[in-house]
Amino acid sequence: MSIFSMIVAALLFLGIFFFAIGAIGILRFPDFYSRLHAAGKCDALASTLALIAIALFNVRDFDWTLFQSWDNLRVSLKILLIILFVYVATPAATHAITKAAFIVGIEPWEKRKRNR
Amino acid sequence: MTMNTVFLLAAIGLLLSTALALIRVVGGPTVLDRIVGVNVIGAQTTVLLILIGYLFGNISMFVDIAIAYAMLNFILAIGVTKFFLRRKTARGGREET
Amino acid sequence: MARLVTFFIMLFFWILISGMFDPFHLGVGVFCCLLVTIFSHDLLFYGHPDLPWLFDIFKVLAYLPWLFYQIFLASLEITYIVLHPRMLEIIDPRLVRFRTRLRNTLSRVTLAQSITLTPGTITVNMSGNEFTVYALTQKSAEGLPGEMETRIARALERE
Structure with missing residues (x-):
């Protein structure tokens, strides 16, 4: 395995690790709002890392005389487009869900409730 | 260990964390918890689709599907939230909290 | 000016997404971009026709x-x-x-x-x-x- 492949594999597994953290987070947190923390942040970072890994791997041994290389570069740009979209969409979706929960009136978990 | 194995292992790990998120979708106490779980699963599926595309050797087709899925995931979160809010006011009471 | 920039952004996205370079698909792309530009040129630069946010x-x-x-x-x-x-x-x-x-x-x-x-x-x-x-x-x-x-x-x- 070359250095390049190892970097790609490391980025990919770091992304998968953060996805797993997000999934465990929405299982373990005590109330609704803190689950959103785990969901929103870890997902954005994990998608970025994993997608960048695949986009890098897709343009390996780039040769500017071949059409196939340029087509691979186009596919990588599309993957970067997904990352950009995720960065706009994830906070907006989180915001919408939080606002809905706020309107419905779900109570935030607080520390002093546990001490009673 | 070839790159193919690495991608396959990553896809399996991703599937396992999808299963973890699915527990929250099935057992979540409120409807909004389920929406969060579905949102997380959608983000994971976007990456999983591209991994599948590499494994099948047809990545340029699966990238299109992944873009469509990412957009659909966003619209799903917004739309279901709006629908949930409207249903609550239409019946004049809380369904589940 | 806003229309021109909108048109070229749309065309760039069309080529990026489609990846077909024969005359038929490029022609369809230019046609669709023209339609979108005519109907909704003021959406991308909403309220700022002199496009300040491009910079x-x-x-x-x-x-x-x-x-x-x-x-x-x-x-x-x-x-x-x-x-x-x-x-x-x-x-x-x-x-x-x-x-x-x-x-x-x-x-x-x-x-x-x-x-x-x-x-x-x-x-x-x-x-x-x-x-x-x-x-x-x-x-x-x-x-x-x-x-x-x-x-x-x-x-x-x-x-």
């Missing part, structure tokens, strides 16, 4: 690396909290309200999105210049709005 994009690009570093820190913090065996003793959720001094709509939205993405805080509500933020720990609640507002003001506000 702001480069300032936003200078802001992005710092944001990415903050997101990385945020995820590490969440990882620490999630994997801690006695998690309930660390977290101390609370609601925080504060007023921002940003006047631009775009920079306010950027601030709200950035708050959602960075350590331990999510934006709950934004009305006018008042933000309601839900913070996961006390340390993250004290750090609001802080350095982020200064950086966004430097990147996006014009005096």
